[in-house]
Amino acid sequence: MPEELYDIETTIPSNPIEEFLRMDRMPHIWCPGCGIGTTVNCFVRALQTSGLDLDKVAVVSGIGCTGRVAGYMNLDSFHTTHGRAIPFATGLKLANPGLKVVVYSGDGDLTAIGGNHFIHAARRNMDLTVILINNMIYGMTGGQAAPTTPVGATASTTPHGNFEETFNLPFLAESCGAVYVARWTAHHVRHLTKSIKEALAKKGFSFVEILAPCPTLYSRRNKLGDGLDQMEFYRDNSEIKNGADTKSVTLDFQGKITVGKFVDKERPTYIEAMNQHYQKKFGDRYVPSDEIRKLSHAQE
């Protein structure tokens, strides 16, 4: 056996994620104990190992705390108007089909004001990776009740508790036609990284919902402690059920959380369906753009 197995004197490597972030903008605006930074960490590690050409990756965000991600990523990124991250990403993908477009936004942005865009992008099976951070509240605007606020939770607009039925986002995405649906929490860092990597590699509308603590507005108002207490709650109350029926994965106020990869199927994307249809309809008269032709050759 050699005397020393490990060389302690090695030079300290620099933080591997710093080249993916705009470090001049750090420290970021997220509160102490907020889970969004953790998800960004996992996203960056997924990008690192995915082998994607970073010049061909674009991040699109809407408005909200999570909307800030586009500003912090050192990639081509765009911070769109409220709820319009998916329409912008759709246009980006259609104009430049060689890009890998990632929509990174919050629950209020993607499912409330942008709900229509969300369901239609899933219906068309647009080739987008949608990462949705669900903190169960409108964080940036002051803690109003969102479509994802659980029944019984207190928000600034529901001081006596929320009584509206909650969106079950994996079920919504699956029923609209998403080809990849997963849910994780900010605590499941390794699973989440793997899941984001799979979603990035998947062709079509892939959707990853991530539960993240909002210590300032959701936890404090509901007397759930700080961000660390919420993370511990995720650790103790999450149940991994891959392939679970998405109907059964509703979120209750402080109830059990079902996490896992729920859907992974194949379906022609919007661009493929369009190509097929027009080739059948017009034959040789149909001339797709160079980008789309390159893409369909690569698929063959």
Added chain:
Amino acid sequence: MAQVAEQTKKAKGSVVIVAERCKGCGFCVEFCPPEVLELSTEYNSKGYHTPILAKRDLCTGCDICGMVCPDFAIYGYMFKKKTKEA
């Protein structure tokens, strides 16, 4: 045997802490698998208690702290294995 026991005790990696970026949320301290981190009693310039590597010998450099850190203020790295020739 004693030598082997000593070998396993030796740290396999370490962490780097950027104290000025830390907001003291405590995620790394709570979720460190070998529980080598502790919140220090010192403050950084923003008034947060930052983590310190309390049990240096037990760190495996697994980088879970780097993955859960929401402020990109900590990361783990493994020491490079020495080749037998060297």
